[in-house]
Amino acid sequence: MNQIIARLKNVTAGYNGESVLKEIFLEIKENDFIGIIGPNGGGKTTMLKVLLGIIEPFRGNVDFPLGKINMGYLPQASQIDKNFPISVKEVVEAGLKPTHRWSHQLSKSQKESALGLIKEAGMERYYKKPIGVLSGGQLQKVLLCRAIASNPQLLVLDEPNTYVDKHFESELHQWLKKLNEKMAILLVSHDVGTIPSLVKSIACVNGTLHYHPSNQLTLELLKVYDCPIDLITHGPVPHRVLKKH
Amino acid sequence: MTDFISLFQYTFFQNALMASVLISILAAMIGTYIVSRKIVFISGGITHASFGGIGIAYFLGLNPFLGAALFAILTSTSIEWISNKGKVREDSAIAILWSLGMAVGIIFVFMTPGYTPNLISFLFGSILSVGKSDIIIMLIITLATAIFFLVWYRPIIYSAFDPEFSKINGIHVTFFRYTMAILVALAIVISIRAMGIILVLSLFTIPQSTAMLFTNSFNRIIPLSILWGLLGSLSGLFIANHFNIPSGAAIIFMLTIQFLIIKALVVAVELKKQKMR
Ligand SMILES: Nc1ncnc2c1ncn2[C@@H]1O[C@H](COP(=O)(O)OP(=O)(O)OP(=O)(O)O)[C@@H](O)[C@H]1O
Ligand SMILES: [Mg+2]
Numbered sequence: 001m002n003q004i005i006a007r008l009k010n011v012t013a014g015y016n017g018e019s020v021l022k023e024i025f026l027e028i029k030e031n032d033f034i035g036i037i038g039p040n041g042g043g044k045t046t047m048l049k050v051l052l053g054i055i056e057p058f059r060g061n062v063d064f065p066l067g068k069i070n071m072g073y074l075p076q077a078s079q080i081d082k083n084f085p086i087s088v089k090e091v092v093e094a095g096l097k098p099t100h101r102w103s104h105q106l107s108k109s110q111k112e113s114a115l116g117l118i119k120e121a122g123m124e125r126y127y128k129k130p131i132g133v134l135s136g137g138q139l140q141k142v143l144l145c146r147a148i149a150s151n152p153q154l155l156v157l158d159e160p161n162t163y164v165d166k167h168f169e170s171e172l173h174q175w176l177k178k179l180n181e182k183m184a185i186l187l188v189s190h191d192v193g194t195i196p197s198l199v200k201s202i203a204c205v206n207g208t209l210h211y212h213p214s215n216q217l218t219l220e221l222l223k224v225y226d227c228p229i230d231l232i233t234h235g236p237v238p239h240r241v242l243k244k245h
Numbered sequence: 246m247t248d249f250i251s252l253f254q255y256t257f258f259q260n261a262l263m264a265s266v267l268i269s270i271l272a273a274m275i276g277t278y279i280v281s282r283k284i285v286f287i288s289g290g291i292t293h294a295s296f297g298g299i300g301i302a303y304f305l306g307l308n309p310f311l312g313a314a315l316f317a318i319l320t321s322t323s324i325e326w327i328s329n330k331g332k333v334r335e336d337s338a339i340a341i342l343w344s345l346g347m348a349v350g351i352i353f354v355f356m357t358p359g360y361t362p363n364l365i366s367f368l369f370g371s372i373l374s375v376g377k378s379d380i381i382i383m384l385i386i387t388l389a390t391a392i393f394f395l396v397w398y399r400p401i402i403y404s405a406f407d408p409e410f411s412k413i414n415g416i417h418v419t420f421f422r423y424t425m426a427i428l429v430a431l432a433i434v435i436s437i438r439a440m441g442i443i444l445v446l447s448l449f450t451i452p453q454s455t456a457m458l459f460t461n462s463f464n465r466i467i468p469l470s471i472l473w474g475l476l477g478s479l480s481g482l483f484i485a486n487h488f489n490i491p492s493g494a495a496i497i498f499m500l501t502i503q504f505l506i507i508k509a510l511v512v513a514v515e516l517k518k519q520k521m522r
Contacts, residue, residue, distance in 0.1 A: 049409070053412075053413065054412060054413065079409070081283075083283075084405075085277075085460075085462055086406050090399075091406075094399075094406075098399075104398075104399040104416075106399075
């Protein structure tokens with residue numbers, strides 16, 4: 001069984017009356033792992049926010065065929081204020097859903113599950129520390145813990161590998177693969193080098209969206225998809241931009 | 246020493262003490278929110294805009310606190326509304342609001358026929374003339390704020406820290422952000438009575454700066470700010486009486502001295518630790 005759990009239908013969205021995304025379609029199935037690529041300012045973050053209900057689309061709609069689903073979100077690093085006086089513990093617990101709508105007390109087992117996640121991430125000794133003392137990569141780990149704290153059916157990650165070194169990157173990828181057994185994942189990344197070993201399919205977002213049902217993509221296809229990606233840092237332009245390891 | 250003790254016999258001094266205690270607690274809670282969200286400048290705008298309300302209320306013969314509260318709530322909620330509409334650069338808009346509020350206030354105070362209230366007391370406060378009714382309003386606002394913080398601590402800080410994530414997670418972000426905007430406005434306005442428009446914001450920021458020398462966690466900054474706020478305002482109050490200087494200025498002076506001394510101590514301890522290694 002691999003059913004559609006969320007769907008963007010003919011979505012046009014943007015800010016202050018100006019569209020950033022035009023007539024987007026996207027279907028997300030139960031165990032999808034979709035990599036989202038595209039140039040800066042192409043509208044990737046905007047698309048995620050429409051899906052999550054943070055931004056109302058101008059036209060079109062988001063629907064959930066199997067009923068409302070629980071979604072976890074890891075925002076782009078630049079959206080987090082690292083100087084805010086909040087502890088790692090408090091940030092992870094922010095991901096837990098309160099048991100009652102107006103009360104915000106957490107149960108003991110909820111608190112333990114949050115601690116368990118932090119242990120899994122190897123961040124235990126920072127549990128009581130303010131997030132201001134964390135490195136960029138450590139903060140990403142904490143934000144990932146927050147995103148998965150409520151066992152979401154769909155995990156939405158906006159560039160989780162910014163600031164992350166090679167070592168943690170492979171750790172992160174293992175973690176995500178394991179999570180993907182239980183939940184669908186939508187991952188925005190600029191790292192076209194490692195995406196294919198991770199995701200199952202790819203969406204190119206640059207004002208419009210082109211869905212590519214496999215994890216292999218050629219330079220020619222990127223052109224067809226109108227999805228210019230910076231390849232200069234990868235040395236001589238390879239024929240196959242994205243390929244299996 | 247005898248005049249120090251005899252001070253407590255005077256109602257005006259008892260009231261001033263009471264007001265200092267209440268305002269220190271209130272400013273500790275609201276100030277921590279202001280500092281954490283980095284809206285000190287916005288709060289300055291709200292403070293000065295409220296003077297417009299004071300002026301108009303005087304002109305119409307209404308309670309100036311009511312006028313100020315109305316103006317402050319209007320400005321703080323509209324700023325919250327504007328900041329939700331996207332990343333508009335608000336700096337200059339707030340600066341305009343800042344001086345416009347002052348201008349409107351001054352114009353109306355001067356147009357008020359007959360008795361002209363003492364402008365200086367609005368600008369620099371007069372904690373020694375605080376009356377019973379002021380204390381009751383302070384008590385109500387402080388209690389309401391304390392209850393709000395105690396019951397909804399988590400959603401308050403989460404709505405401030407990451408409103409988008411909190412919204413997805415089912416927190417009524419709009420409710421908490423607007424309620425906080427209203428509480429910020431009320432706290433500032435009621436503290437103006439004691440500290441004056443020009444000095445009031447220091448009470449919402451200096452104790453927090455002192456507290457943040459020790460901790461960087463929201464729920465510990467508040468009690469520490471209460472402590473430093475109380476110490477600073479009570480010592481300021483006594484000094485003001487002893488040397489017969491304006492109380493608001495004396496309180497700010499003591500809060501700052503206290504910050505500097507503690508900062509120096511913290512630095513000294515750090516240096517010593519480094520040498521020991
Ligand atoms: N809050 C906002 N208000 C107005 N315009 C915005 C806002 N957020 C984004 N934009 C604009 O929308 C466009 C798309 O932005 P978006 O953040 O979705 O791009 P992105 O693909 O995520 O880029 P990046 O790779 O840099 O993260 C950009 O031109 C940006 O300037
Ligand atoms: Mg983005």
